[in-house]
Amino acid sequence: MADNSLVRRVQESGRRRIHAFIVDAQDYFAAKRGEFTEFNPPRRLRRLAGDEVGFSEVGEEFTKYFVDICGLKPNESILDVGCGSGRIACVLTKYLNPQGRYEGFDIVKEGIEWDNKIIAAKFPNFHFQHSNLYNKSYNPKGKSLSSEYKFPYPDESFDFVFLTSVFTHMLPRDMEHYLSEIVLVLKTDGRCLITFFLLNNEAKELAEAKTECYINFPYQFEGYRANNPRFREAAVAYEEDAIRALYERYGLRIKQPIHYGSWCGRQNYLSVQDIIVAVKNARQNKRGASLSFVHSV
Numbered sequence: 001m002a003d004n005s006l007v008r009r010v011q012e013s014g015r016r017r018i019h020a021f022i023v024d025a026q027d028y029f030a031a032k033r034g035e036f037t038e039f040n041p042p043r044r045l046r047r048l049a050g051d052e053v054g055f056s057e058v059g060e061e062f063t064k065y066f067v068d069i070c071g072l073k074p075n076e077s078i079l080d081v082g083c084g085s086g087r088i089a090c091v092l093t094k095y096l097n098p099q100g101r102y103e104g105f106d107i108v109k110e111g112i113e114w115d116n117k118i119i120a121a122k123f124p125n126f127h128f129q130h131s132n133l134y135n136k137s138y139n140p141k142g143k144s145l146s147s148e149y150k151f152p153y154p155d156e157s158f159d160f161v162f163l164t165s166v167f168t169h170m171l172p173r174d175m176e177h178y179l180s181e182i183v184l185v186l187k188t189d190g191r192c193l194i195t196f197f198l199l200n201n202e203a204k205e206l207a208e209a210k211t212e213c214y215i216n217f218p219y220q221f222e223g224y225r226a227n228n229p230r231f232r233e234a235a236v237a238y239e240e241d242a243i244r245a246l247y248e249r250y251g252l253r254i255k256q257p258i259h260y261g262s263w264c265g266r267q268n269y270l271s272v273q274d275i276i277v278a279v280k281n282a283r284q285n286k287r288g289a290s291l292s293f294v295h296s297v
Helices: 004-032 043-048 055-068 087-092 109-120 172-185 201-208 240-249
Strands: 077-081 101-106 126-130 158-163 186-196 219-221 224-226 236-239 252-254 274-280
Touching (some): 055 158, 077 087, 087 101, 087 109, 087 126, 109 126, 158 172, 240 274
Parallel strands (some): 077 101, 158 186
Antiparallel strands (some): 186 274, 219 224, 252 274
């Protein structure tokens, strides 16, 4: 007798493949008609880069946070870590002036190619780079490890660095290394905005009460929790206290309050994921600093 759960998974996988084929075909003919010329990537590309849901809405939402919460100015230098197919960059083209500068990198090559063809070609102060890093979910053929990657920019070269839904897909060693690189490329008094799934008493109580969670994290590993034990990078949550300690270690002062998200079933929230805004206090660390997060939680 067949395993019903296996049958259901095979059926669902088949439905997803058929849906993807139909969407790709629709977008192929839309591209032939010239409908993907202005900041509107085909859905297949958005899916590859993890930008499929709420492409323009997310860009508008976070640009508003950058200005209202982080005090972003039109003439500042910005680094977008995990820029995808440009959903936030598209909106920032309307906000940054010619003195401002945007840099973005991502592990999905097709997204970077689109960004350069559509955005950078029109806005000379916008630049995109491909980083061929391994990620089980988004770039399984990547050649290098995120835990060893050096951001390709000079130290203290950015006023503002942001990561949206990046650390929610990174395991502890990679996440901490990226945080150390962020500190290096930030100017003194520079700001960063990073989204997380943060585990604190409220989030855990809501999960235990079986509220309408967007996502939960039942699987415990060393230093983090995961939603899926087989594909851990699909969604990763960290203890809030551990993240606070990590920020302090790297010389990042968290701007209170932390803006908690709706992911765990909260009624009062700012966005879906939790948002931490922080300021670099002073020169911190040198390249090659040892990582401590995994062993300190």
